[in-house]
Amino acid sequence: MIEERIRQVFAEAGAEGRLHAIPVHGPARAVGETGAEAGAKPGTGTGSGSGSGAGAGAEEPGGREVGIGADDPVVIASIFKVLLVLEFARQVAAGQLDPRERVRVTAADRLGGWGTAGCLDDVELSLRDLAHFAMSVSDNSAADLLLARVGLDTVRLLAAELGLERTRIVGGPRDLLESMLTEVGACDERDFAVRYPALPDDRKRRLAVLDPRRTTASTPREITRLLRLVWTDAAGPPEACSFVRDLMGRQVFRHRLVSGFPDDVTVAAKTGTLPGLHMEAGVARYPDGGCYAIAVFARTQALAASRPTVDAATGRAAGIAVGFLRGDGR
Template sequence: MSVDGSESSGTARSRAERRTDARPLRRSAARRRGFAATEKALDALAASGARVSVRVSDLDRGTPVLAGDDFITLPVAGLGIVPLLIEVAARFEAGGLDPLEIVERSAMPGVAVAGVWRHLAAPALPLGDLAVLAAATGDALAANALLDRVGLDAVRARLGALGMPRTALLDRFRDDRGPDDAPHYALGTARELASMFAALVNTDIVSPGVSAQVSEWLSLNHDLSLVGSVTGLDPFAHDDDKHELLFVNKTGRADGIRAEAGVLAGPRAGLAYALIVEFDDPSMSHRLRSHEAFRALGLDLMEYVF
């Protein structure tokens, strides 16, 4: 694990700024800070046999603040929804896909991994609403519907165009994975995922409009149970915080996998981050130890940006 203690700068953008990038960012020097608590927690996880990959970068310069095995490809579960959303937003903007196109739920194979659409009375929803569900709740059925519409090959090509050769969406969500199925939903590296989120917030993914759309969808994410647990934000309404805290994130969960990537920016600094942990899950204590590492990272990030 390595830490760069150099000074950094950043800010939280208002919702309008995120959409239009119309005004320059306000900057102020940040005090020298470290990530000692995060390093200690991740070293303990690694010593217990977990595979750990972490990357924290300055939001403006892209320089690493914290890095540990950030080049290693690991399973990232639902984090694979993000490149899918990028491809969907790009097609919406180009006119190749209509956000009002209706998808019938009955036409989709059932999946109960996560999400709310299968619990709703509405038997059909437009693609734009499915993108919101996939981003906000990690809805597996909604994500599968989007993937069926754009195709795996298109998402893989998009990742290649974005310069992310070690990140891949492998398959649809499934309740059970057989021998003929891909072993994981998605793979990725902490370095590429942190860079992707930085590019989204800095409006450098595909186009400013696509970046703003995906960032807005992800700003609705309800899962603030890992890194986000220390922010004090409302999980259901955190896209316009009065304390100038910008938090855009996506989590990934599966058996023995916890992953999160995002951007946290405050009055003093802005950081892009990604943390992936692959661990044995024989007991609740193993799982909670992994969760504590994410919270340690969240505390260090909050101290850095404020």
């Protein structure tokens, strides 16, 4: 049984996994196409406003799927940036935002990590470059500043409009960081770096950011629905969906989903990572044009943020699930 094979993959890596994988069918122009191929960027096309027509190409009742805990609540961490950037792109397409608007990232905005979040000096860039860094290297400062411009409530409304009824966004990266500081009793990130390692593991596991009931969360099924909508131009104007697909295709992290597929399969995806949580959601496109949306969430008892064996297991599980959907006997 395919589900048992996948569970075994996670178990061998010392993890418990949740997964959902489905074929993506839709307009030939949209499926698997990047923004570069479409020749469009937000604001360069004739967007139709915020309306998404989310029913088109969204669901296929009775269609093939692979699911393990597909409807269980899961922490989505940085995967929420897919919704954030989609809302940004829709606002640009509607003429509500200028993608070239300049933003200055200062010391007060830095959250640590990749991209502008880890810069030592102030950086100035455009809104669309904030989106680029938020998606390609999961830049938390860029995502936070973009969220401030786009609006938290509008991102929540977008999730509801797309039928993501069990998806909840409590805030941006800074909100989540501040909740961790408060729970640990740290006054700043430097103090947190001292206090957090000294906590017992059971105390660490009780942090709100690791609990889908108290933080930004969704289900594997709703995340693959979101991907299907984006890949079929049903999540907004075509140029907005194309922009999101393009940026997901530029993600630099290749150690999870990508590792489970042959070299000739292209994967556009977004990772998410927290202590003990390893996740990624994306779309794999085969040379024959077949596209498959996959969302994988792995949880370990060990609270390390880096676990290569678990990362490899997420890729292998995704590859097995898609192989089953393709009927190739994997």
